Amino acid sequence: LVIVTLLTDFGTRDVYAGVMRGVITGIAPEAQVVDLTHGVAPQAVDEAAFLLASAAPYFAAGTVHLAVVDPGVGTKRRVLCVETAKAVYVAPDNGLLPRALAADPPRRVVSVEERSFFLPAVSRTFHGRDVFSPVAAHVAAGVDLDRLGPQVPLDSLEGWGDGRLEGWGAPPVVEGLAEGRVVHIDHFGNLVTDVAVDPGARVVWAEVDQDRIEGPALDSYAACGVGELMLIVGSHDTVEVSINQGHAARSLGTQRGAKVKVSFEARRNPGGGAL
């Protein structure tokens, strides 16, 4: 059993995602296709990168992650296929993969160029169907990556920079100030930031645009009153701004991409409850 996950900005009102499943199942009938989401904001490569990195660790070894947020479709951007110890990633070379690869280091990075693994006719606008899905399906069916195209250096990847990731918010700090962004607004209106929290740290406050939310980070949404603004370390292991049973993004008027500052201090009571 091989799982193929799909992460796109295609939405669900079109047949785009369904057609990708058709192509994949035609080539790899035994693959099990799982939607991560098709609800990435249109062309939001950074949001897709964050969500992929967040979801990938929860899948079995050998999973093929196919991620298509591809504003450069039809241009000369490369098609990547990357093998790690745990998974294979297939995506355009536009910054979508580095965040996941930072946590799941690559063994082989291939620029997919062998057209016999594409559909016979490649459209201008839908490489998800014509290029990425057949490539992912062939990999799921056992094709070796070396048949897909030449290996390329990891640091040639868009967004990888000089050996470290750029623009992904500050690393966790124990004491002091971290800066980052609202990288995703979830279905509940929670502001998901890219500011990670070190186990030794305590959140004092967070600022989103002009709004300051006082810490500490609570243990559960229900630990404050209904409708109250709060901080919590969410399921992505980063700081989130939430309203218990409310919609923080709507209440604060926050957009994806908003700047975030988080103040930390060393935890005085490491065995205690709130961060």
Added chain:
Amino acid sequence: LVIVTLLTDFGTRDVYAGVMRGVITGIAPEAQVVDLTHGVAPQAVDEAAFLLASAAPYFAAGTVHLAVVDPGVGTKRRVLCVETAKAVYVAPDNGLLPRALAADPPRRVVSVEERSFFLPAVSRTFHGRDVFSPVAAHVAAGVDLDRLGPQVPLDSLEGWGDGRLEGWGAPPVVEGLAEGRVVHIDHFGNLVTDVAVDPGARVVWAEVDQDRIEGPALDSYAACGVGELMLIVGSHDTVEVSINQGHAARSLGTQRGAKVKVSFEARRNPGGGAL
């Protein structure tokens, strides 16, 4: 083949539902995961309870129904695993299950406490991923319920009350007046009520907030003119207020939870058409 259904308020723009599938498939690779919906209104336990009870009868014996609408995530609310003649239900103890269990009586009710069936790290905010999915997957893979935790009395379930369900609208009546609520507004804008219709009864009229819609209940949406307000006994076997090819909720300005009165009289012509 074991089916695991998912019913949540997680929406589809996040990777939450996809990650649950990843966790389930990692533990129970042979399980077939089916989305009932992830579109329950945020924190709407009563709507989830209605939809689960409506959908469950259409699944094969042995299906595991995993339902997570969980505003109390991170608090001490119990995690339930309930075995019936037909299915196993996994859900938080917050009123989500009683409506389904009233139609599908439990054999065993277990409070899940054995942490070895959870993921190794349990987050504060996403027990759907860290607790409910692995538990449902272990059950789908054959783990006996008694290994999950102690059995608890059925009437200790939140929302079960003293042996009968509370707050679920009036029982069907043949003649007279039933009171209930708009428990769900569907994709077409139909007002789905929790007022069931006895086969011997004829709907005379229904009132939603201040609006009165005259009966009888029609045999099909197309039995009245396009844009006309009408009553029908819908696929949940309850009274619905609809507009042929229109959107009743938007036209009437009705919100989920609105109060409903339905007037019935005994059917005079049981073999006839309209109710």
Added chain:
Amino acid sequence: LVIVTLLTDFGTRDVYAGVMRGVITGIAPEAQVVDLTHGVAPQAVDEAAFLLASAAPYFAAGTVHLAVVDPGVGTKRRVLCVETAKAVYVAPDNGLLPRALAADPPRRVVSVEERSFFLPAVSRTFHGRDVFSPVAAHVAAGVDLDRLGPQVPLDSLEGWGDGRLEGWGAPPVVEGLAEGRVVHIDHFGNLVTDVAVDPGARVVWAEVDQDRIEGPALDSYAACGVGELMLIVGSHDTVEVSINQGHAARSLGTQRGAKVKVSFEARRNPGGGAL
């Protein structure tokens, strides 16, 4: 392995699609159910017909396509089951199938009347669950079409007309003017028309309602500036009006169904880039 695809206007906030999967899997446990989309505009049979015809070619031989956009549910409209060289189609007889069948000619057209292949209780409003899903599942499980009901002539199909399709936009033209419609607005706001492009033709301009967009059709979205209006031959092989990284439907205020004119001239440089 048999695939059953689902194409409906049921949306994803209800359990309707999930319950269809439950019914199908109960009857045909080995079938693999794939969502094409549940996001067809409510009652938009013409949009469903376009999307089905666009998606079907990408599925393996033997796939069962179940399409339910059914404003006439509960009336006497027929239930069709159509076998072609490549697939089986199950849908109401309301114009949903002819466009797909024009590209994938039928061998057998059956009016499904044998109630033993329906669920025991058939509701007034949800034949997707009670009629179409069990029929599609029985076909996927190997039931011969002749057991479902009598064969009927192809030209008796709603929307088939006298041997050719009506109302599906103009055939492709090499030189001159084609008229069609915006048959679908996709998730990105692209205006998908039903005007096909002949390989020998070059798009000079297109008009949607009062707006004229100058050609030629570009090779990729990124071939013009961000926010610019453009023409492209999209993944449905028809002319699309798009805005690079924008939302054409919102910017132009265009509704599905808008009239479209496209001016073509013979291609002067067949080996060249832009159409």
